[in-house]
Amino acid sequence: EAGxxxxxxYKIIEKKxxxxxxxxxxxxxxxxxxxxQNLGQGPELLIRYENEEAVDDSQLPKDRFxxxxxxxxxxxxxxxxxxxxxxxxxxxxSSLVGAYQETQYFGPGTRLLVL
Amino acid sequence: xxxxxxxxxxxxxxxxxxxxxxxxxxxSINNLQWYRQNSGRGLVHLILIRSNEREKHSGRLRVTxxxxxxxxxxxxxxxxxxxxxxxxxxxxxxxYGQNFVFGPGTRLSVLP
Numbered sequence: 001e002a003g004x005x006x007x008x009x010y011k012i013i014e015k016k017x018x019x020x021x022x023x024x025x026x027x028x029x030x031x032x033x034x035x036x037q038n039l040g041q042g043p044e045l046l047i048r049y050e051n052e053e054a055v056d057d058s059q060l061p062k063d064r065f066x067x068x069x070x071x072x073x074x075x076x077x078x079x080x081x082x083x084x085x086x087x088x089x090x091x092x093x094s095s096l097v098g099a100y101q102e103t104q105y106f107g108p109g110t111r112l113l114v115l
Numbered sequence: 116x117x118x119x120x121x122x123x124x125x126x127x128x129x130x131x132x133x134x135x136x137x138x139x140x141x142x143s144i145n146n147l148q149w150y151r152q153n154s155g156r157g158l159v160h161l162i163l164i165r166s167n168e169r170e171k172h173s174g175r176l177r178v179t180x181x182x183x184x185x186x187x188x189x190x191x192x193x194x195x196x197x198x199x200x201x202x203x204x205x206x207x208x209x210x211y212g213q214n215f216v217f218g219p220g221t222r223l224s225v226l227p
Contacts (some may be wrong), residue, residue: 004157028133028206033214040219040220041156041219041220042217042219042220043203043217044217045214045216048214056214058210091157091158093157093158102146102148102163102207102215103148103160103163104158104160104205104215105160106150106157106159107156107157108155108156109156109157111155
């Protein structure tokens, strides 16, 4: 079974440019998460989807970040415009949420460098 | 805000030794999970322990949970060089379906 797929793996852009990340979760997983991980820190949740509904986007900087999961399967996270402080690893995870099913499966992440 | 905090921040041991790392949290929980992250990779789930459990084992891993002290420990026995990674605890906030919050992690180095 394929794991969580993310692309691209690496991205270097100049500040003020837009950037987009794509995630395909494990087949059948209804919940999808986007995290940001700064160097030496744990992942911080940006947004959580249950199917196509964003059920928690309280930590998403909505002035420049947007996300979508149109058909409840794959998802795109966008930053426009990017700032220097956005340099980080962006992780996507999926899970099959229900009673006693909270394990999250992570993709390899997209490493973003904003110059 | 961080719910869980791992301790120590970094740990260096020799192959074959045991490694113990701790996680403290602030509010009551339903579940606590431990994850491993190798350099440049995504996180891998290791073990989940529920609030009504005190200890769980998985291979060379042993996790304990003390809800009265709001703390958990992860013990890796007979460590190997391949165990070199960062280890994170993740806690919920007491409601099923709630998000898990990750601590800053413990960076473990196992020297051959």
